[in-house]
Amino acid sequence: xxxxxxxxDPQYGNKAEAFEAFDDIPTNPNxxxxxxxxxxxxxxxxxxxxxxxxxxxxxALFGATALTAPRQxxxxxxxxxxxxxxxxxxxxTHHIAEGYDARVLLRWGDPIxxxxxxxxxxxxxAEAQLQQFxxxxxxxxxxxxxxxxxxxxxxxxxxxxxxxxxxxxxxDNADFAGMTKELVDIEIAAHGGTVVELAKxxxxxxxxxxxxxxxxxxxxxxxxxTFSGPAAGHARLRTGDDAEGMRAAGTINNCAGGxxxxxxxLMAEENFHGYFWTDNVDAEGKVxxxxxxxxxxSYGRYxxxxxxxAWGKFYDAWNVDKEPNMPNKYGWIVEVDPLDxxxxxxxxxxxxxxxxxxxxxTVAPDGRLVIYSxxxxxxxxxxxxxxxxxxxxxxxxNSALLSDGTLYVARFDEDGTVTWMPLVHGEGPLTxxxxxxxxxxxxxxxxxxxxxxxxxPMDRPEDIQPRGDGTAVVMLTNNTRREVGDENAAxxxxxxxxxxxLEIKEDGGDHAATTGTWDIVVRCxxxxxxxxxxxxxxxxxxxxxxxxxxxxxxDADGRLWISTDQGGNWGKTGKSDGLYSxxxxxxLRGHSKLFFRCPVxxxxxxxxxxxxxxxxxxxxxxxxxxxxxxxxGFARNSTFEDPATRWPDFAExxxxxxxxxxxxxxxxxxxxx
Ligand code: FEO
Ligand code: CA
Numbered sequence: 167x168x169x170x171x172x173x174x175d176p177q178y179g180n181k182a183e184a185f186e187a188f189d190d191i192p193t194n195p196n197x198x199x200x201x202x203x204x205x206x207x208x209x210x211x212x213x214x215x216x217x218x219x220x221x222x223x224x225x226a227l228f229g230a231t232a233l234t235a236p237r238q239x240x241x242x243x244x245x246x247x248x249x250x251x252x253x254x255x256x257x258x259t260h261h262i263a264e265g266y267d268a269r270v271l272l273r274w275g276d277p278i279x280x281x282x283x284x285x286x287x288x289x290x291x292a293e294a295q296l297q298q299f300x301x302x303x304x305x306x307x308x309x310x311x312x313x314x315x316x317x318x319x320x321x322x323x324x325x326x327x328x329x330x331x332x333x334x335x336x337x338d339n340a341d342f343a344g345m346t347k348e349l350v351d352i353e354i355a356a357h358g359g360t361v362v363e364l365a366k367x368x369x370x371x372x373x374x375x376x377x378x379x380x381x382x383x384x385x386x387x388x389x390x391x392t393f394s395g396p397a398a399g400h401a402r403l404r405t406g407d408d409a410e411g412m413r414a415a416g417t418i419n420n421c422a423g424g425x426x427x428x429x430x431x432l433m434a435e436e437n438f439h440g441y442f443w444t445d446n447v448d449a450e451g452k453v454x455x456x457x458x459x460x461x462x463x464s465y466g467r468y469x470x471x472x473x474x475x476a477w478g479k480f481y482d483a484w485n486v487d488k489e490p491n492m493p494n495k496y497g498w499i500v501e502v503d504p505l506d507x508x509x510x511x512x513x514x515x516x517x518x519x520x521x522x523x524x525x526x527x528t529v530a531p532d533g534r535l536v537i538y539s540x541x542x543x544x545x546x547x548x549x550x551x552x553x554x555x556x557x558x559x560x561x562x563x564n565s566a567l568l569s570d571g572t573l574y575v576a577r578f579d580e581d582g583t584v585t586w587m588p589l590v591h592g593e594g595p596l597t598x599x600x601x602x603x604x605x606x607x608x609x610x611x612x613x614x615x616x617x618x619x620x621x622x623p624m625d626r627p628e629d630i631q632p633r634g635d636g637t638a639v640v641m642l643t644n645n646t647r648r649e650v651g652d653e654n655a656a657x658x659x660x661x662x663x664x665x666x667x668l669e670i671k672e673d674g675g676d677h678a679a680t681t682g683t684w685d686i687v688v689r690c691x692x693x694x695x696x697x698x699x700x701x702x703x704x705x706x707x708x709x710x711x712x713x714x715x716x717x718x719x720x721d722a723d724g725r726l727w728i729s730t731d732q733g734g735n736w737g738k739t740g741k742s743d744g745l746y747s748x749x750x751x752x753x754l755r756g757h758s759k760l761f762f763r764c765p766v767x768x769x770x771x772x773x774x775x776x777x778x779x780x781x782x783x784x785x786x787x788x789x790x791x792x793x794x795x796x797x798x799g800f801a802r803n804s805t806f807e808d809p810a811t812r813w814p815d816f817a818e819x820x821x822x823x824x825x826x827x828x829x830x831x832x833x834x835x836x837x838x839x
Contacts, residue, residue: 275290276298283298305424354386357416361381393414393495406489418438434524436521498522518589522540537551577622663698668687715729744761778836779839790804
């Protein structure tokens with residue numbers, strides 16, 4: 167099925183669901199080779215097929231056992247997470263475990279400066295939106311600096327026009343007939359990021375400090391960016407208004423991200439391909455590949471142009487017929503200094519170009535900076551970047567660590583080892599004969615370079631979270647396109663509708679190591695349905711198992727928390743997306759408990775722990791949109807006038823609003839402590 171026909175398909179209730187479906191189409195043409203190479207016999211076919219992954223003595227305790235074990239109450243006495251589990255379900259509001267407070271801190275449209283206009287959903291303007299909290303909050307970072315100031319950094323991934331704008335409806339069709347330049351400008355202004363200073367009020371609760379000079383919106387409309395690293399100034403980054411190849415208009419589709427050890431904010435550009443327009447479509451509105459375009463091979467591997475938004479109808483910059491190099495300015499990791507609103511954000515090309523889900527950092531024992539990042543597409547890869555220099559107290563020098571280092575892609579072998587393969591021009595197949603004239607080409611076409619190195623195609627890598635001891639967990643959210651016979655040890659299920667979580671242990675506990683071992687922590691889905699092939703600790707309750715892990719965080723005690731994004735498929739589990747604790751150590755490894763769940767149609771992003779684990783920031787994205795046909799009593803797609811929920815305001819005429827939620831324990835204390 168073509169991209170266009172999926173976007174047009176009425177079975178998808180909104181753009182987000184169509185995005186999800188689009189992710190079902192792999193753009194990696196190398197599958198026959200790489201899957202064939204990597205198909206392994208680590209556990210033997212029979213063991214894989216019956217659900218046993220006996221990697222270690224503890225993981226062998228569950229697997230087939232979990233499929234038959236009766237559900238039991240969570241083993242609270244032994245759990246490292248001290249809270250009473252929330253009951254699973256789905257309805258129009260959020261829920262949190264008893265004894266905790268979940269307060270809405272920032273909603274789409276909330277003013278972020280003292281003189282910003284109040285949100286008026288019937289009379290939105292781009293000018294107002296640029297002074298208000300953006301749409302579809304995803305990554306949340308929180309940082310307290312040496313001078314005592316604290317900032318919140320939030321990504322705004324994309325927009326859902328059908329619930330944002332009055333009397334518009336869904337616009338993802340061939341013509342985007344209802345989209346005007348004014349609406350497009352509001353959409354663009356609602357993308358990007360927000361930085362706000364937070365301060366505690368008299369009751370000790372974090373509030374937005376509206377008069378802070380640090381508060382700012384970042385968007386393609388108001389924020390110019392520059393480039394660093396091997397592709398900065400590259401001929402393939404030059405456009406009509408940028409002869410130097412050194413400037414980009416803002417950032418788009420910022421999914422997850424990270425905070426560096428020196429408190430700068432990394433924004434990952436994920437589904438950038440969807441924003442590029444072409445007039446080159448057939449009678450049915452399907453994109454026709456332009457084989458004469460020198461970027462055609464790159465476009466094919468990245469899915470450019472996606473034509474998901476109408477921006478290119480009004481701006482040549484977003485139309486690849488007019489600016490064929492413009493897509494090469496997106497798909498990077500952006501660094502923003504929250505302490506310096508006047509400093510131009512930097513796109514660090516040494517970290518590669520792909521659909522970056524996130525950019526979580528850690529420091530190796532020798533002081534080098536390490537950043538993990540997944541490429542969120544079915545059958546795409548897991549990457550990490552290791553700086554050449556070491557982290558110091560000099561913030562400016564630290565930023566340069568992001569432009570001089572080595573990007574590696576992962577190969578997960580059948581013997582349980584992971585090998586990190588460097589993407590370096592002139593090494594191995596990364597030469598001019600294969601289309602790579604310099605390191606800039608290797609970074610612009612990271613995916614094509616990784617294909618040649620034989621990286622392992624994964625089941626949609628989302629967040630990758632490192633912990634200081636050389637451990638990193640990889641969220642592999644799902645991949646229903648993996649067919650029987652295409653399984654490999656690290657992606658052991660065909661038709662993997664619910665995803666799994668993989669744990670890497672770098673050799674010597676050193677995140678800069680080029681080899682390590684890996685293991686699967688859980689295979690997600692309902693453990694009571696044998697065909698699902700789920701693998702949990704057998705004491706995981708009916709509320710505790712989940713599907714489609716997406717974002718994650720370690721808390722102050724090194725305990726893992728997982729948030730989920732099932733998209734329009736939440737009806738397959740019946741569970742709203744939520745936040746789960748997940749044991750990764752000892753006898754309870756693989757034991758999960760539900761802590762928070764979203765209003766219907768929303769996915770959960772964040773999470774981020776602050777205040778030494780006493781404050782938890784969560785981001786409820788696109789409430790009331792995904793899969794609302796499965797909400798009993800509603801059973802239809804949401805619109806602005808008729809949404810499945812009006813969370814969090816529940817006020818007549820107010821649309822659902824993506825919001826950041828701040829979680830604390832009643833009476834104070836560490837979350838789950
Ligand atoms: Fe934007 Fe991969 O989630
Ligand atoms: Ca995500």
